[in-house]
Amino acid sequence: MHLIEALCRLNAIDQEWDEKGRLYQAVRQRLADSSPLEAARQAQEARRTALSQKRGALRDGELELSTLQEKVRQAEEALYSGRITSSRELENLRRDCEHLKQRISQIEESLLDLMEAVEALERETSQGEAELAAFEAHWAAEREADTALYHELRARLQALQEERERLRSQIEARALVVYDALRRTKGGTPLAPVRDGICQACRVSVPSGKAQMIERGDETIVLCEGCGRILYRG
Numbered sequence: 001m002h003l004i005e006a007l008c009r010l011n012a013i014d015q016e017w018d019e020k021g022r023l024y025q026a027v028r029q030r031l032a033d034s035s036p037l038e039a040a041r042q043a044q045e046a047r048r049t050a051l052s053q054k055r056g057a058l059r060d061g062e063l064e065l066s067t068l069q070e071k072v073r074q075a076e077e078a079l080y081s082g083r084i085t086s087s088r089e090l091e092n093l094r095r096d097c098e099h100l101k102q103r104i105s106q107i108e109e110s111l112l113d114l115m116e117a118v119e120a121l122e123r124e125t126s127q128g129e130a131e132l133a134a135f136e137a138h139w140a141a142e143r144e145a146d147t148a149l150y151h152e153l154r155a156r157l158q159a160l161q162e163e164r165e166r167l168r169s170q171i172e173a174r175a176l177v178v179y180d181a182l183r184r185t186k187g188g189t190p191l192a193p194v195r196d197g198i199c200q201a202c203r204v205s206v207p208s209g210k211a212q213m214i215e216r217g218d219e220t221i222v223l224c225e226g227c228g229r230i231l232y233r234g
């Protein structure tokens with residue numbers, strides 16, 4: 001293969017390698033990171049826990065309420081039964097009833113709040129359940145696509161590496177030294193096309209002697225006097 005043609009081909013391979021290599025790393029990182037899924041699951045778990053806690057508190061409150069109501073019923077029964085004749089005892093009993101009723105009304109109030117909280121959490125949890133299911137489905141589909149892309153990129157990078165090695169073995173060592181140095185210093189674009197006697201990378205005109213060498217396709221490297229890149233007929 002002609003020297004400049006081989007360098008152009010090598011450059012195309014190296015550029016594709018850079019681009020696909022970056023993509024490959026990004027896909028690999030995405031595949032290694034399942035924290036968004038875990039976060040979504042944890043958030044839903046927190047809603048379920050909050051709901052079951054509030055339901056527990058509601059049940060406890062209802063139980064306490066019925067116990068107190070039973071106590072009031074018994075106290076009132078004793079109060080009006082006529083069995084108790086001591087006025088002090090009756091007064092104590094009446095006072096007990098008052099306290100119990102106060103406590104009952106406090107509990108009734110907090111039960112109303114708890115019921116509202118349970119209803120709100122039930123709505124939130126069932127909405128969260130649907131959202132989590134949708135997220136998991138989306139996540140699985142994305143995973144599958146990323147896994148396919150990962151294998152595809154890996155195969156392509158392997159092929160590029162083989163082709164690059166084969167090509168480099170056919171290019172003379174001195175040309176490779178220049179090419180590699182320019183690849184490092186020119187942002188990964190060591191070559192520039194010449195059109196109408198002008199370097200297309202830096203817009204500096206190419207002296208006619210050099211332009212003729214490029215036109216003829218000499219087996220030699222011609223560098224741009226503006227940007228220093230290897231010139232080729234574009």
Ligand SMILES: [Zn+2]
Binds near residue numbers: 199227228
């Ligand atoms: Zn140039």
